Amino acid sequence: MNTTNYPATVRELGDMAERMNMTVPRLLEVLGPIPMPPAGYTLAPKSETRWIGTETMARGYIITPSWDYRTQKHSIELWTSKNPGESDAHLTPVEAVQLAADLTAAAEALPGGKN
Secondary structure, three states, X not given: OOOOOOOOOHHHHHHHHHHOOOOHHHHHHHHOOOOOOOOOOEEOOOOOOEEEOOOEXXXXXXXXXXXXXXXXXXXXXXXXXXXXXXXXXXXXXXXXXXXXXXXXXXXXXXXXXXX
16 A cells, blocks of 8 residues: 655645656645544644644543644553652552553544544
């Protein structure tokens, strides 16, 4: 399967058209509709391609759904809200099951996540 990443900027669009020996309007026809982020997502700070959804807090973790404009793939970011010096290196079996349940719920909420 061949895929072409949609250009993120007008400059990238022009460069891509030139490399493919096409006009910009023709390239846009070939590429099809512009990928749109999922509803409710906002552009992540300091990024041109990563969009993030609403963060949720669960048992000391921050779970953030993410979508990348270039790849059009969804992912989940997991951050700790623990204090500096505290470690996540060891989870009890109960904590591991709870974290797995939280991540499963977040993954199922993503577009295409419940298949």
